[in-house]
Amino acid sequence: MVLEAIHYCRGELSILNQLLLPQSAQYEMVGGVQDAWHAIRDMKVRGAPAIAAVGCLSLAVELVHKDFSTTEEVAEFVSEKLACLVSARPTAVNMTREAQALEEELRDMIRKEGSTAVGVRDWLVTKIEGIPERDIQVNRDIGQHGARHIVEHTRGQKIVILTHCNTGALATCGYGTALGVVRTLHEAGTLERVYCTETRPYNQAVVVGADRIVANGDVANKLGTFSLALAAQHHQIPFYVAAPCSSWDPKLPCGSSVVIEERAAAELTHINGQRIAAQGIDVWNPAFDITPANLITGGIITEFGVFPAADLTAALLASKS
CATH class of the missing domain: 1.20.120.420 (translation initiation factor eif-2b, domain 1)
Structure with missing residues (x-):
C-alpha cells in the first residue's frame, strides 16, 4: 500500500x-x-x-x-x-x-x-x-542524482544513511526528497541501513531536506539540522541537502536574512492538551535553524544534479538559461 x-x-x-x-x-x-x-x-x-x-x-x-x-x-x-x-x-x-x-x-x-x-x-x-505529478517527478530526479553521487563516492561499499526532517510521502506529493535518495539506493541494492551508528566514514552519508536555500548556499531546515551538520563534519561524514529548486530563494543573500518561524509555546509545554511543564516556564520555540554552506560537505541535491552549496546559485541559473 x-x-x-x-x-x-x-x-x-x-x-x-x-x-x-x-x-x-x-x-x-x-x-x-x-x-x-x-x-x-x-x-x-x-x-x-x-x-x-x-x-x-x-x-x-x-x-x-x-x-x-x-x-x-x-x-x-x-x-x-x-x-x-x-x-x-x-x-x-x-x-x-x-x-x-x-x-x-x-x-x-x-x-x-x-x-x-x-x-x-x-x-x-x-x-x-499538474503540481502533484510534477513534484513526484522532481523527487524521482533528486533521488537518482543523489543516489548516483553517493554511490560514486563510497567506493562500491554498502551505504549507511541518516536522514533528518524528511518524511517522504508525508512531506511531498508521494515520493520524498531525502527519503527519495534512500529509496533509490534501496532499489539499487546498495543500501545497508538508514541510520548512522558506525564510525566508518567511507560508506556513510547524512541526507536532509530543506525549507529554504538562499543565494550563498546556506540552508534553513527543521531545528536540529545545524547540530547534525556539525556532528557530521566532526566525524568526516558527507552531509547532503536534498531539495527541489522550488526551495531555492536567490533573492536572499545569506542565512541570516531568513525570517525564522517561531511556534506556539504550548507545543513544548503540553502534550494532548495536558501541561507537562511548570507554570511560568519561558519558551523559545523556533521551528528552523540555519546550516551554513560550508557544513554541507556532500553537496545540494536537486532535480538538475548535485552541486557544491556555494556554487548552487550559479549552477541553477546556468541550468535555467
Missing part, C-alpha cells in the same frame, strides 16, 4: 492529519483556502513541497466552484488567496515560489487575445492539478 498524505480529485481535497500520527490515520476535508491555511499553520500538513501542493490545490477547489464575470476578477481573487496561503508558514519558500509562478503565468494568460473568465479559470485549475 502506497502512503498518500494528499487526496485530490477535481473540486475535492483531503489531507492526512499528521497531528494524529502515529496513533491514527485520519483524513480531513479541505474545503478551500481558509481550511488549507489552518491545516498548514497548525502543522496538519508538513514539508515544504506538501505545503505548496495543498495550498495551491485548495485554491483549485475554490476556483472550480466559483463563477467570474471578467478575467480581472479572476486575477484579483487568485492574488488575494495566494497572499493568504503564503502567510501560513513563511519560512518555507515553496508556497511563495508556486504563488509567484502562478500569478506570472496568469497575467500572461489574461493578456492573450480572446481570453475569457471561464477559460482563464479552467486553465488555472488544470495548471494547479
Whole structure:
C-alpha cells in the first residue's frame, strides 16, 4: 500500500492529519483556502513541497466552484488567496515560489487575445492539478542524482544513511526528497541501513531536506539540522541537502536574512492538551535553524544534479538559461 498524505480529485481535497500520527490515520476535508491555511499553520500538513501542493490545490477547489464575470476578477481573487496561503508558514519558500509562478503565468494568460473568465479559470485549475505529478517527478530526479553521487563516492561499499526532517510521502506529493535518495539506493541494492551508528566514514552519508536555500548556499531546515551538520563534519561524514529548486530563494543573500518561524509555546509545554511543564516556564520555540554552506560537505541535491552549496546559485541559473 502506497502512503498518500494528499487526496485530490477535481473540486475535492483531503489531507492526512499528521497531528494524529502515529496513533491514527485520519483524513480531513479541505474545503478551500481558509481550511488549507489552518491545516498548514497548525502543522496538519508538513514539508515544504506538501505545503505548496495543498495550498495551491485548495485554491483549485475554490476556483472550480466559483463563477467570474471578467478575467480581472479572476486575477484579483487568485492574488488575494495566494497572499493568504503564503502567510501560513513563511519560512518555507515553496508556497511563495508556486504563488509567484502562478500569478506570472496568469497575467500572461489574461493578456492573450480572446481570453475569457471561464477559460482563464479552467486553465488555472488544470495548471494547479499538474503540481502533484510534477513534484513526484522532481523527487524521482533528486533521488537518482543523489543516489548516483553517493554511490560514486563510497567506493562500491554498502551505504549507511541518516536522514533528518524528511518524511517522504508525508512531506511531498508521494515520493520524498531525502527519503527519495534512500529509496533509490534501496532499489539499487546498495543500501545497508538508514541510520548512522558506525564510525566508518567511507560508506556513510547524512541526507536532509530543506525549507529554504538562499543565494550563498546556506540552508534553513527543521531545528536540529545545524547540530547534525556539525556532528557530521566532526566525524568526516558527507552531509547532503536534498531539495527541489522550488526551495531555492536567490533573492536572499545569506542565512541570516531568513525570517525564522517561531511556534506556539504550548507545543513544548503540553502534550494532548495536558501541561507537562511548570507554570511560568519561558519558551523559545523556533521551528528552523540555519546550516551554513560550508557544513554541507556532500553537496545540494536537486532535480538538475548535485552541486557544491556555494556554487548552487550559479549552477541553477546556468541550468535555467
